[in-house]
Amino acid sequence: MHSVEIRNLDLSFGGLGVLKNLNLDIREGEFLVLLGSSGCGKSTLLNCIAGLLEVTNGQIFINGRNVTWAEPSERGIGMVFQSYALYPQMTVEGNLSFGLRNARMPKAEIEKRVTRAAEILQIEPLLKRKPAALSGGQRQRVAIGRALVRDVDVFLFDEPLSNLDAKLRADLRVELKQLHSRLGNTMIYVTHDQIEAMTLADRIAIMRGGVIEQLTSPDEIYNRPVNKYVADFVGSPSMNFMEGVIDGGIFRVGEARIPLDRYRASGRGDMSGPAWIGVRPEHVVTGDAAEGAAYAAEVPVELVEPMGSDTLVWTTFEGSRFRLRMDGQSQVRKGDRMRIGLALEQSSLFDSASEVRL
Amino acid sequence: MALVQNGARAESAATRAKPPIRLFRNLMPKIASIPMIFTALVVFVGGTIWTIVYSFTSSGLLPRLDWAGLQQYERLWETRRWIVSIQNLAIYGICSLVLTLLLGFVLAALLDRKIRFEDAFRTIFLYPFALSFIVTGLIWQWILNPEFGIQGIVRGLGWESFNFDPLYNADIVMYGLLIAGLWQGTGLIMCIMLAGLRGIDEDIWKATRIDGIPTWKTYVFVIIPMMRPVFVTSVVLIASGIVKLYDLVVAMTAGGPGIASEVPAKYVMNNMFGGQNMGQGFAASTMMLLSVVIILVPWAYLEFGGRKRG
Amino acid sequence: MADPGILGSTLPAADAVRERLSGPHGPRPKRALSGTNIMLYGTLLIVAMYYLLPLYVMLVTSVKGMPEIRLGNVFSPPMEITFQPWVKAWAEACTGINCDGLSRGFWNSVRILIPSVILSIAIASVNGYALSMWKFRGSELFFTILILGAFIPYQVMLYPIVIMLREAGLYGSLTGLVLVHVVFGMPINTLLFRNYFAAIPSELFKAARVDGAGFWGIYFRIVMPMSLPIFVVALIIQVTGIWNDFLFGVTYISSPERYPMTVQLNNIVNSVQGVKEYNVNMAATLLTGLVPLVIYFASGRLFVRGIAAGAVKG
Numbered sequence: 001m002h003s004v005e006i007r008n009l010d011l012s013f014g015g016l017g018v019l020k021n022l023n024l025d026i027r028e029g030e031f032l033v034l035l036g037s038s039g040c041g042k043s044t045l046l047n048c049i050a051g052l053l054e055v056t057n058g059q060i061f062i063n064g065r066n067v068t069w070a071e072p073s074e075r076g077i078g079m080v081f082q083s084y085a086l087y088p089q090m091t092v093e094g095n096l097s098f099g100l101r102n103a104r105m106p107k108a109e110i111e112k113r114v115t116r117a118a119e120i121l122q123i124e125p126l127l128k129r130k131p132a133a134l135s136g137g138q139r140q141r142v143a144i145g146r147a148l149v150r151d152v153d154v155f156l157f158d159e160p161l162s163n164l165d166a167k168l169r170a171d172l173r174v175e176l177k178q179l180h181s182r183l184g185n186t187m188i189y190v191t192h193d194q195i196e197a198m199t200l201a202d203r204i205a206i207m208r209g210g211v212i213e214q215l216t217s218p219d220e221i222y223n224r225p226v227n228k229y230v231a232d233f234v235g236s237p238s239m240n241f242m243e244g245v246i247d248g249g250i251f252r253v254g255e256a257r258i259p260l261d262r263y264r265a266s267g268r269g270d271m272s273g274p275a276w277i278g279v280r281p282e283h284v285v286t287g288d289a290a291e292g293a294a295y296a297a298e299v300p301v302e303l304v305e306p307m308g309s310d311t312l313v314w315t316t317f318e319g320s321r322f323r324l325r326m327d328g329q330s331q332v333r334k335g336d337r338m339r340i341g342l343a344l345e346q347s348s349l350f351d352s353a354s355e356v357r358l
Numbered sequence: 359m360a361l362v363q364n365g366a367r368a369e370s371a372a373t374r375a376k377p378p379i380r381l382f383r384n385l386m387p388k389i390a391s392i393p394m395i396f397t398a399l400v401v402f403v404g405g406t407i408w409t410i411v412y413s414f415t416s417s418g419l420l421p422r423l424d425w426a427g428l429q430q431y432e433r434l435w436e437t438r439r440w441i442v443s444i445q446n447l448a449i450y451g452i453c454s455l456v457l458t459l460l461l462g463f464v465l466a467a468l469l470d471r472k473i474r475f476e477d478a479f480r481t482i483f484l485y486p487f488a489l490s491f492i493v494t495g496l497i498w499q500w501i502l503n504p505e506f507g508i509q510g511i512v513r514g515l516g517w518e519s520f521n522f523d524p525l526y527n528a529d530i531v532m533y534g535l536l537i538a539g540l541w542q543g544t545g546l547i548m549c550i551m552l553a554g555l556r557g558i559d560e561d562i563w564k565a566t567r568i569d570g571i572p573t574w575k576t577y578v579f580v581i582i583p584m585m586r587p588v589f590v591t592s593v594v595l596i597a598s599g600i601v602k603l604y605d606l607v608v609a610m611t612a613g614g615p616g617i618a619s620e621v622p623a624k625y626v627m628n629n630m631f632g633g634q635n636m637g638q639g640f641a642a643s644t645m646m647l648l649s650v651v652i653i654l655v656p657w658a659y660l661e662f663g664g665r666k667r668g
Numbered sequence: 669m670a671d672p673g674i675l676g677s678t679l680p681a682a683d684a685v686r687e688r689l690s691g692p693h694g695p696r697p698k699r700a701l702s703g704t705n706i707m708l709y710g711t712l713l714i715v716a717m718y719y720l721l722p723l724y725v726m727l728v729t730s731v732k733g734m735p736e737i738r739l740g741n742v743f744s745p746p747m748e749i750t751f752q753p754w755v756k757a758w759a760e761a762c763t764g765i766n767c768d769g770l771s772r773g774f775w776n777s778v779r780i781l782i783p784s785v786i787l788s789i790a791i792a793s794v795n796g797y798a799l800s801m802w803k804f805r806g807s808e809l810f811f812t813i814l815i816l817g818a819f820i821p822y823q824v825m826l827y828p829i830v831i832m833l834r835e836a837g838l839y840g841s842l843t844g845l846v847l848v849h850v851v852f853g854m855p856i857n858t859l860l861f862r863n864y865f866a867a868i869p870s871e872l873f874k875a876a877r878v879d880g881a882g883f884w885g886i887y888f889r890i891v892m893p894m895s896l897p898i899f900v901v902a903l904i905i906q907v908t909g910i911w912n913d914f915l916f917g918v919t920y921i922s923s924p925e926r927y928p929m930t931v932q933l934n935n936i937v938n939s940v941q942g943v944k945e946y947n948v949n950m951a952a953t954l955l956t957g958l959v960p961l962v963i964y965f966a967s968g969r970l971f972v973r974g975i976a977a978g979a980v981k982g
Contacts, residue, residue: 380805384802384804384883386802386882386883386884387798387802387804387807387883388804390794390795390797390798390883391794391795391798391799391804391807391810393791393795393850393854394791394795394798394810394811394814394854394858395810397814397817397851397854398810398811398813398814398817399810399813400832401817401825401828401829401832401851402813402814402816402817402820402825403813403817404828405824405825405828405829406820406824406825408827408828408831409824409825409827409828412827421827421831465715468708468711468712469712471708473708473709473712479712479716480972481965481968482716482719482720483715483716483719484964484971484972485719485723485961485964485965486719486722488908488957488960488961488963488964488971489912489957489960489961490911490912490913490914490930490956490957490960491912491914492912492914492930492933492934492956493912493930493933493953493956493957496933496934496937496949496950496953497722497725497726497950497953498722499937500725500726500729500742500946500949500950501721501722501725501742503742503946506737506738506740506741506742506946507741507742508742510741510742511741511742511743514741541718541719541722545719549972598819601821602821602822604914604915605914605915605930608914608934609914609934609937609938612938623821623823626823626826627823627826627915627919630823630826630827631919636827639823639827640827642823643821643823643824643826644824646821646823646824647820647821647824650819650820650821654819
């Protein structure tokens with residue numbers, strides 16, 4: 001049985017479609033990340049699952065029950081918000097128990113559940129404090145605890161880390177991942193941060209304009225993006241693209257003739273005609289490795305950005321801006337010329353018109 | 359426990375698998391808004407339409423729906439008391455608008471000059487606003503008393519021919535009202551202006567100082583233009599207050615001497631509740647509404663029309 | 669059409685005043701005793717005199733005896749202090765046939781004030797809450813009408829309300845007047861609460877819904893405890909506004925026994941019969957102004973916040 005099923009979901013505000021005939025199945029215990037730029041509908045979708053927005057059409061099932069028109073509190077979901085939305089005038093204990101008190105649960109049971117959640121999240125010493133006296137990490141734990149005490153099936157996260165500074169974000173990311181493996185609940189997590197998506201997700205759904213562009217594992221998303229948008233959106237620095245023509249197993253761009261025999265075609269389109277080739281900066285090889293690549297060329301070094309662990313080199317290849325990632329020890333300088341090779345095994349080809357992976 | 363809860367959840371969820379009727383979705387906020395909806399639609403819209411409709415009838419002692427066309431309006435504009443009321447309101451209005459803006463801004467600018475005891479001064483300038491027009495009117499009635507008040511004091515100092523008895527002199531009675539009105543109302547505008555001044559980026563002052571622009575020039579050419587929205591708001595506040603001028607007149611002069619300090623709001627009240635002349639009251643109050651519309655429409659255009667373009 | 673949201677925010681209302689009264693921005697005067705400074709403080713002191721004088725006159729007149737008033741002028745300090753005028757104003761002054769002083773009007777005003785304030789704040793805060801967090805089809809339209817209604821001269825709506833109250837059997841009663849105050853206090857207070865509540869993060873509201881709180885649960889347990897300051901501001905606006913009202917009192921109260929304090933004060937002072945007792949009049953005036961003055965001096969900056977927002981009422 002799927003934990004969450006979304007069938008033909010439509011949502012429009014004043015005639016403007018925000019979610020368009022969306023279908024999504026989420027497995028029990030899965031960590032699913034909804035990833036996309038702002039306005040893609042990912043938060044809207046999450047709010048629909050939570051019952052905070054009324055859908056225009058379609059159905060939502062949670063644990064097999066049709067909850068399309070159920071109240072948020074009746075859906076078996078808990079939600080963690082970007083600002084954490086802790087009730088400022090209540091103590092941590094009050095925050096944790098608010099939902100249970102609303103459900104008119106007996107006092108003893110409330111206490112038991114609050115204690116257990118506090119134990120799991122290691123916030124027992126904070127129970128009597130007000131949210132204002134907590135650190136960012138502690139607030140996140142309380143926010144999660146609020147869902148935890150209610151014994152919900154599905155946790156919903158709405159960009160819970162994006163208000164924090166970079167270091168704390170990295171710490172809490174790890175904490176979340178550990179928590180998921182401990183609790184084993186289904187978690188749906190909205191973010192625009194691809195690092196969070198890549199590190200946390202079992203599967204990522206990339207959204208654009210109210211539809212899901214690709215839904216698969218982080219590895220697939222990264223290495224075999226289904227279209228040019230996904231390829232461009234995921235990865236930092238982003239993928240290098242060059243537009244050319246495929247003709248008889250050769251990709252022609254400018255003077256270059258790139259043989260495609262090592263490319264793993266998806267079989268979804270014709271391997272001929274105008275197309276884009278996309279190569280990630282780390283899939284451009286240099287030095288001796290370049291000679292072993294499917295295609296090698298000599299290019300000028302135009303700009304060097306040392307980033308510590310690795311170095312980003314900017315160059316021009318057949319008239320297109322091209323970036324390649326080298327390790328942090330490399331001694332390239334602006335004005336040098338260097339040999340580069342394209343690893344076709346890990347590259348992507350997209351049809352020019354439809355932008356679909358070939 | 360969890361089982362029981364899940365059961366209850368499933369049951370109530372099952373009943374909601376279909377969308378509820380639109381009107382009944384989130385019913386409680388709609389129920390809770392009934393007083394607001396009633397006030398907006400029945401009292402405000404309904405009442406206004408009712409009055410406008412009845413201003414075209416010949417209602418006398420009681421409102422009656424017998425059509426009289428523009429008869430009430432014709433009578434209104436032939437009535438000397440109404441003409442005087444309009445003139446009075448014009449004099450009071452123009453003076454009050456100009457002086458309140460001027461005093462309000464100057465006081466705010468003075469208070470904004472990093473002075474000591476700013477709180478004390480502000481408290482003093484604003485306290486009259488807490489008082490009612492009745493109290494204001496009665497105090498000033500006493501201070502302007504020709505025998506014991508300002509005129510009496512100056513005469514007592516030896517200047518026997520000094521004349522300042524606005525409440526008994528038909529020519530200047532409106533200025534007597536003005537003194538009291540300004541005393542009561544400038545504090546508010548000062549506070550709004552002060553808020554406007556405080557909203558101006560301090561870097562502006564630094565920039566003008568570096569450029570060597572004199573303080574007064576900075577105020578006139580830089581600060582005041584930047585405070586346009588504050589001035590617009592102030593004008594709307596002062597103007598809508600002027601149209602409602604009533605209590606102060608009742609307390610200070612009761613419209614006298616003669617009809618020298620009559621105002622439109624008082625004309626309405628006298629006809630509606632005193633003169634058993636309903637139709638006149640309705641017509642006069644419709645004219646008041648019209649004047650407010652004339653004030654509000656340009657303001658709404660400036661505030662909202664301009665914003666949409668920008 | 670005017671969007672009430674913009675309307676609310678363009679008025680440099682509550683929040684702007686609160687934040688902007690934090691510190692002066694103007695150019696710094698150079699030295700303590702420069703010519704500019706003498707001018708500056710001199711002007712301020714003279715203006716302050718103009719504002720304070722009436723309060724002083726009221727106070728000294730109210731503690732003088734009539735013979736002393738006839739001899740002197742309004743500004744002369746009292747030679748002999750007597751509280752007889754105060755006693756008379758409170759307990760003996762006559763309006764018509766009643767000679768039990770302003771105390772009657774005072775208690776009438778209290779009886780009008782308390783239910784009016786409670787009811788109007790309750791309704792306006794729930795309006796503001798519904799308008800900011802539970803928008804429904806048409807809610808913005810009703811709100812726009814409500815705000816525009818604040819600009820309609822009261823005279824336009826006076827008589828239709830007489831008819832409505834008469835139909836309800838409330839014309840002339842204190843209950844009727846209470847309802848009138850609730851109605852006319854609604855626009856400004858609804859605006860005030862709506863703008864305040866709109867600033868509460870919507871995620872808090874969502875979190876409470878996920879936690880199973882409904883319309884009233886969120887209002888009483890989340891929104892209200894967070895919003896104490898705005899309730900105080902509304903309280904100040906309503907208490908001073910309703911206490912100072914004259915027009916509605918004189919229109920909707922039919923018998924002099926039930927007149928609120930302002931109406932009774934005006935009747936006492938401006939009565940044409942008998943000898944004018946200026947000291948009693950001033951004591952009565954001061955007594956009537958006392959309630960708002962106490963609120964004003966006790967509430968300090970909150971009052972400024974309140975009236976700047978309340979000023980919309982005009």
